[in-house]
Amino acid sequence: MIRVVGAIAFLLCFTGISYSENCPRPAIGSTVEEPPDLHSENGVLEARLTAYDAPGVHGSVRYCFLDAAGQESPTLRVHPGDLVVLHLTNSLSEPGDGKTHMAPMHSSMHAPGNPCTSGMMSPVSTNLHFHGLTIPPVCHQDDVLKTSIQPGDAPFEYRFRIPDDEPPGLYWYHPHIHGFSKQQLLGGASGALIVEGIERAKPATAGLPERVFVIRDLDLVNPDSPPSKSEPVVPKFLIDRDGDAANNGTGFGKPAKDLSINYVPLPYPDYPPATIMMKPGEKQLWRILNASAITYLNLQVLFNKVPQPLGLVAMDGVPMDQHNPDPMTVDPQTHIALPPGARVEFVVTGPKEGDNALFVTRTVDTGPGGENDTNRALAIIVPSSTAPDRPRLESKPQPLPPPSQAWLGSVAPVRVRHLYFSEKLTDPNDPTSAIEFYLTVDGQQPKMFDMNSQTPDIVAQQGTVEDWIIENRSQELHAFHIHQLHFLLLEYSGRQVREDFLRDTVNVPYFNNRTLTYPSVRLRMDFRDPNMVGTFVYHCHLLEHEDKGMMGSIQVVPAPAGTPCNTAASASPCKDSSRAIASQ
Numbered sequence: 001m002i003r004v005v006g007a008i009a010f011l012l013c014f015t016g017i018s019y020s021e022n023c024p025r026p027a028i029g030s031t032v033e034e035p036p037d038l039h040s041e042n043g044v045l046e047a048r049l050t051a052y053d054a055p056g057v058h059g060s061v062r063y064c065f066l067d068a069a070g071q072e073s074p075t076l077r078v079h080p081g082d083l084v085v086l087h088l089t090n091s092l093s094e095p096g097d098g099k100t101h102m103a104p105m106h107s108s109m110h111a112p113g114n115p116c117t118s119g120m121m122s123p124v125s126t127n128l129h130f131h132g133l134t135i136p137p138v139c140h141q142d143d144v145l146k147t148s149i150q151p152g153d154a155p156f157e158y159r160f161r162i163p164d165d166e167p168p169g170l171y172w173y174h175p176h177i178h179g180f181s182k183q184q185l186l187g188g189a190s191g192a193l194i195v196e197g198i199e200r201a202k203p204a205t206a207g208l209p210e211r212v213f214v215i216r217d218l219d220l221v222n223p224d225s226p227p228s229k230s231e232p233v234v235p236k237f238l239i240d241r242d243g244d245a246a247n248n249g250t251g252f253g254k255p256a257k258d259l260s261i262n263y264v265p266l267p268y269p270d271y272p273p274a275t276i277m278m279k280p281g282e283k284q285l286w287r288i289l290n291a292s293a294i295t296y297l298n299l300q301v302l303f304n305k306v307p308q309p310l311g312l313v314a315m316d317g318v319p320m321d322q323h324n325p326d327p328m329t330v331d332p333q334t335h336i337a338l339p340p341g342a343r344v345e346f347v348v349t350g351p352k353e354g355d356n357a358l359f360v361t362r363t364v365d366t367g368p369g370g371e372n373d374t375n376r377a378l379a380i381i382v383p384s385s386t387a388p389d390r391p392r393l394e395s396k397p398q399p400l401p402p403p404s405q406a407w408l409g410s411v412a413p414v415r416v417r418h419l420y421f422s423e424k425l426t427d428p429n430d431p432t433s434a435i436e437f438y439l440t441v442d443g444q445q446p447k448m449f450d451m452n453s454q455t456p457d458i459v460a461q462q463g464t465v466e467d468w469i470i471e472n473r474s475q476e477l478h479a480f481h482i483h484q485l486h487f488l489l490l491e492y493s494g495r496q497v498r499e500d501f502l503r504d505t506v507n508v509p510y511f512n513n514r515t516l517t518y519p520s521v522r523l524r525m526d527f528r529d530p531n532m533v534g535t536f537v538y539h540c541h542l543l544e545h546e547d548k549g550m551m552g553s554i555q556v557v558p559a560p561a562g563t564p565c566n567t568a569a570s571a572s573p574c575k576d577s578s579r580a581i582a583s584q
């Protein structure tokens with residue numbers, strides 16, 4: 001049951017939003033506006049971004065990035081091959097309590113004051129991670145292990161080139177300050193990045209109007225409210241070990257977090273929906289980013305309570321079916337699960353006049369140790385011939401050249417690695433004691449991620465492909481994410497899956513104490529692109545888990561000299577996969 005009532009009462013009693021401060025937010029129940037766009041020009045996207053914060057309700061803090069024109073968290077629109085130059089200024093002030101918590105997470109051997117090396121990560125530090133892009137893990141490009149910009153630092157320059165073969169699709173940027181990622185993401189510090197040209201890969205999208213919806217989570221606006229009386233009665237509200245509303249298995253009751261869509265808040269307990277305007281019966285490409293810190297989505301579009309087919313064209317920024325000799329036009333689904341960090345792009349047809357149309361998220365069973373991700377409406381879809389015209393994708397696109405590398409599913413892995421997610425009470429005798437979160441290479445000692453460590457947890461070789469089997473030994477879902485690269489999901493919970501697309505973020509099912517083995521996923525990891533040479537991280541994308549240690553580091557070393565694909569000293573990409581062994 002998705003409720004759409006109560007909006008008016010809610011609007012009257014809600015007073016927490018201010019328009020006079022940094023990072024203003026639209027009113028509850030607003031029409032959803034697209035994020036502002038910054039387009040590259042003549043192959044360059046150069047922009048100024050400033051990180052701001054402002055006090056929110058109940059001691060929370062709002063965060064945002066403003067561009068030079070004062071636009072909030074703009075969508076960065078680029079083409080493959082473009083140069084991106086971002087001048088990032090840190091204007092964070094930690095308005096929540098006015099105190100400064102400078103908590104050095106890195107050894108003093110690194111010069112303080114140098115944003116490339118200080119590793120100083122505090123609530124008022126900032127940096128940027130470009131989630132999904134295959135760009136080098138080095139300072140000024142996509143490093144989050146050392147790069148950290150403090151308030152008062154000179155504008156910090158990000159400068160990188162979008163690879164010529166970066167798949168067209170939806171990517172995103174957000175700060176990645178270890179220990180404080182959750183807080184900043186919950187506050188709204190995130191934005192979309194679109195590599196243009198999806199219509200070149202998926203002709204079914206040519207000429208379609210395009211929408212961008214960024215779904216974020218936030219601390220509850222009304223944490224003390226009882227659930228709406230229109231909901232079924234649920235078990236007594238419990239707090240999970242992370243301090244959030246615990247999964248009660250019903251889809252109702254208090255959620256762990258509220259949601260917003262393009263910053264329009266959707267607060268518990270009545271979830272007054274936002275409004276999406278569409279011309280009746282119009283086909284559109286919807287590009288949806290789950291920028292939540294901890295909330296899973298399970299998206300549906302309902303017309304008169306009937307789930308509508310959503311024609312999937314891309315997941316996690318990568319068009320589907322690109323290696324299939326007989327590609328389907330689109331992959332029709334009636335619901336789409338999206339863990340924090342993931343993206344989906346699909347074709348949807350607008351409702352007819354008179355249809356009762358809703359965009360919703362269904363509950364997700366996050367496990368007995370997980371958070372409560374409830375059923376709720378995101379937006380009413382209003383069919384109207386006066387709905388604004390949206391920018392359209394190119395109607396006669398040049399087809400994208402076929403991929404230059406062999407399909408990942410047909411490349412034999414050079415090794416299999418085993419990793420596992422686990423959690424431990426700091427005091428095993430005290431169930432209320434704090435939890436430590438681990439992501440461990442099997443055989444190594446479980447430990448919280450250490451920003452001071454100089455030793456990578458995994459060393460892999462550029463040019464190769466590996467299979468990783470990742471177990472979940474805890475009783476809640478985790479979302480595995482790795483920077484710099486995509487992978488192919490081969491097995492989920494022991495079952496083979498045949499996916500024709502790549503991901504960079506995937507659910508790992510929880511352990512329910514009733515099976516002989518731990519649930520797992522098997523992933524084929526693609527280390528072929530030379531851009532990823534260097535050291536970077538993999539982690540749980542539930543950011544409170546990442547902040548509390550559920551992360552590891554990997555060093556990708558150049559292929560040895562003399563191998564056919566050696567590009568260690570060369571800028572020319574090694575794309576011929578000649579070192580890869582076809583398995584069939």
Ligand SMILES: [Cu+2]
Nearest residue numbers: 478540542545
């Ligand atoms: Cu997790």
